[in-house]
Amino acid sequence: QQFFAVIGDPIAHSMSPAMHNELFQLNELDAYYLPLRIKSEDLRVAVAGLRAIGIAGFNVTVPHKEAIMPLLDEIDPLAKAIGAVNTVVNQAGKLVGYNTDGTGYIAGLKEDLQDFNQKKMLIIGAGGAARGIYYALAEAGVEEIDICNRTLDKARKLAMECPYPVKSTLLTIQEAEQLLAQYDCIIQTTSIGMSPHIGEKPLSLKKLNQHAFVSDIIYNPHETAVLHEAKQRGVNVQNGLNMFVYQGALAFEKWTGILPDSERMKKNVL
Ligand code: ATR
Numbered sequence: 001q002q003f004f005a006v007i008g009d010p011i012a013h014s015m016s017p018a019m020h021n022e023l024f025q026l027n028e029l030d031a032y033y034l035p036l037r038i039k040s041e042d043l044r045v046a047v048a049g050l051r052a053i054g055i056a057g058f059n060v061t062v063p064h065k066e067a068i069m070p071l072l073d074e075i076d077p078l079a080k081a082i083g084a085v086n087t088v089v090n091q092a093g094k095l096v097g098y099n100t101d102g103t104g105y106i107a108g109l110k111e112d113l114q115d116f117n118q119k120k121m122l123i124i125g126a127g128g129a130a131r132g133i134y135y136a137l138a139e140a141g142v143e144e145i146d147i148c149n150r151t152l153d154k155a156r157k158l159a160m161e162c163p164y165p166v167k168s169t170l171l172t173i174q175e176a177e178q179l180l181a182q183y184d185c186i187i188q189t190t191s192i193g194m195s196p197h198i199g200e201k202p203l204s205l206k207k208l209n210q211h212a213f214v215s216d217i218i219y220n221p222h223e224t225a226v227l228h229e230a231k232q233r234g235v236n237v238q239n240g241l242n243m244f245v246y247q248g249a250l251a252f253e254k255w256t257g258i259l260p261d262s263e264r265m266k267k268n269v270l
Contacts, residue, residue, distance in 0.1 A: 003053060004033040004255065007046060007068075008061035011037045015269055016059055019248050022268055023260050031056065040067065047071045047095070057089045057255040059248075060097075065128065072097040081163050082135045084128055087251040100250035101129065101243070102136025105217070107250065107262075108242025113185060113213050120182060121145045122171075124202050125189035126154040129217055133187060138164035146183070148176035148203070149190075173203050180207040186230075188216040193224030201225045208233050217243055241266060 006016045012035070020033040038046040043064055050058060060068045065084040069075060072085065073094040079085050085097035109116050117140055123130050126149035137145055148171040149155040159168045171179065180186075180203075192202040198221060205226065208214070214230035219240035227237045245265045253259045 002029070002031040002056040004031060004057050004059075005036050005050065005055060006033070006059040006061060007036045007038045007043075007050075007064055009037050009039055009063060011035045011061070014061065015244070016061075016248060019245075019265060019269060020252060023252055023265070026264075027256065027258055027260070029256060038064065040064070043067055044071060051090075051093075051095065055090055057087070057251070059251060060086050060088065069097060071095075078102070078135065078139060081139075081161075082132050083161075084132065086247065087254060089254050098251075098254060099132055099136075100247045100254070102132035102134075102139075104245075104247030104250050105133045105243045106136055106140055107246040109185075109215065109238070111242060111262075112215075112236065112238050116185065117141045117143075119184035119213075121185045121187060122176060122180075122183040123147045123187045123189060124176070125149055126151065126158045127189065127191075130187075130189040131158050133189060133217075134158060134166075135162055135164065138162055138166035143167060146171060146176075148173055177204045177207065180205065181209045183209065183212055185213045186215070188214070188218070188224070188226050191218075193218050193226060194220065199225050201229065205229045205233060208235060210234060213237070216240060219244055241269065245269060 006014055014035050017033050017035045024031040068085050074096045076098045079097050079099035082099050087098045087100050089096050144167045146169045147155040155170045190202045192200050213236050215238040216224045216227050217240040218224050230237045245262050249260050249262050
């Protein structure tokens with residue numbers, strides 16, 4: 001039997017164990033996926049323990065996505081650029097780190113938005129999630145991705161450190177509100193809209209373009225205030241369920257070589 005895990009703190013809320021165990025069963029693989037709560041000060045020892053039991057692969061979540069990197073043997077270039085790892089594969093005893101958050105976001109976006117790489121995009125937020133998405137979009141060839149964030153310095157750092165060519169204007173929240181009509185695709189990555197900020201919006205959508213597409217990486221609640229308003233304005237929207245399912249599907253593919261059926265995964269997560 002092969003073992004897989006997700007390490008984080010907290011971890012009890014994670015839906016990854018149910019998702020991956022279901023996929024192992026569906027694909028008749030003799031494998032099991034465990035949630036492991038690991039405190040930051042125990043991370044080094046925990047990774048040594050995972051090596052010792054011959055773990056086949058694991059996911060990494062908050063707060064270990066950056067701290068895990070020096071403990072691995074190899075890091076994929078996109079994960080290195082992002083500076084965070086969410087998926088580790090044991091390749092013949094070598095622990096190799098990947099980041100499937102941004103590529104998972106893109107795979108999910110493509111379902112609902114045609115020609116995504118020709119769109120003018122605005123990312124709201126400049127934290128870890130924004131970084132993963134921005135770098136993956138830039139690597140995938142999107143030419144123009146602007147960023148707005150409460151703290152402009154963080155947006156500047158994110159854009160400056162990106163190794164892939166992309167044009168970016170950095171905006172305050174107020175500037176983004178005024179220029180909103182320019183954007184074909186708006187990606188909400190802040191924690192506003194999630195508990196304890198349910199019902200709040202990171203910016204006003206008054207000037208939203210009728211033809212825009214709005215996505216929010218939050219999936220709990222299912223419809224954030226931003227998505228609710230965008231829908232009321234007649235615009236197509238997507239919540240974070242696609243990103244969650246596809247980051248998992250891409251991790252599963254790295255571990256097993258099988259790309260699972262995402263429609264079925266979505267039904268099981270709901
Ligand atoms: P994650 O890994 O989920 O992206 P993060 O790295 O802590 O989390 O980033 C959180 C993002 O939400 C940041 O863009 C943050 O803005 P700042 O860079 O200005 O801190 C944004 N955010 C969180 N709480 C916020 C609030 N109350 N108002 C505005 N932005 C907020």
